[in-house]
């Protein structure tokens with residue numbers, strides 16, 4: 001059961017300003033089949049759901065989990081139900097869901113309300129929840145950590161990624177731990193205002209994996225970083241203009257949260273660019289025009 005997920009490019013960023021001798025790498029997860037990293041975990045979660053005899057999967061989503069669940073359910077010949085907050089997901093993501101024929105359920109409230117509704121619905125209909133609380137999602141997503149080690153010929157010194165619900169952070173921590181790098185520094189970067197950020201993919205008031213994320217970060221001597229929407233906008237535009245990489249705003253949060261000038265020579269930093277820019281083309285007019 002595959003749509004060709006994984007094996008995404010890891011590109012050297014040569015034009016972003018960094019301290020002398022600091023190596024900056026970009027893991028381009030927008031190159032996955034539905035345009036985000038969610039495909040890695042969804043491929044496995046749907047395959048395992050089918051193996052267990054499920055006829056339907058359910059998820060709550062800010063958009064990308066939905067797009068991925070809809071595509072993999074179609075591929076597997078089962079039904080997908082997607083619950084989302086009214087006005088939450090970017091329009092392109094809903095287009096992906098509708099194209100794949102999944103059922104959309106809109107909920108008044110935030111992502112937290114959508115998640116509660118999805119769990120209830122799954123219980124009632126005997127469907128499998130494919131949010132990141134499903135351990136198969138984490139198992140699939142951890143492959144990105146193993147790929148980076150393979151592509152670099154060894155581990156990076158620092159990995160930074162956007163932090164919404166925290167499933168991806170937990171997956172990278174598990175991947176690096178199992179590969180023998182339990183202390184590799186991971187920096188999850190969240191929106192300073194989780195409820196209203198214009199980076200819709202990380203607009204999650206209460207991260208379901210918060211305790212595990214805090215634990216993984218503390219164990220590795222790192223810290224959770226918060227960034228404003230203006231800081232995200234600066235990083236997002238510089239990725240497109242200086243490196244030619246169009247990602248969605250949430251993906252740029254990682255870059256916004258790290259001071260690249262502060263690293264010692266020889267440090268290797270990887271940023272996980274979680275989703276493709278075409279996921280949220282309206283961002284171009286929505287995000288403030290601010291430059292470095």
Ligand SMILES: *Cc1c(COP(=O)(O)O)cnc(C)c1O
Pocket residue numbers: 036037038064065132162163164165166167168169201202248250251274275276
């Ligand atoms: C889901 C998502 C995130 C957040 O990942 P979590 O596992 O919820 O922390 C970040 N960026 C994009 C593009 C996403 O789709």
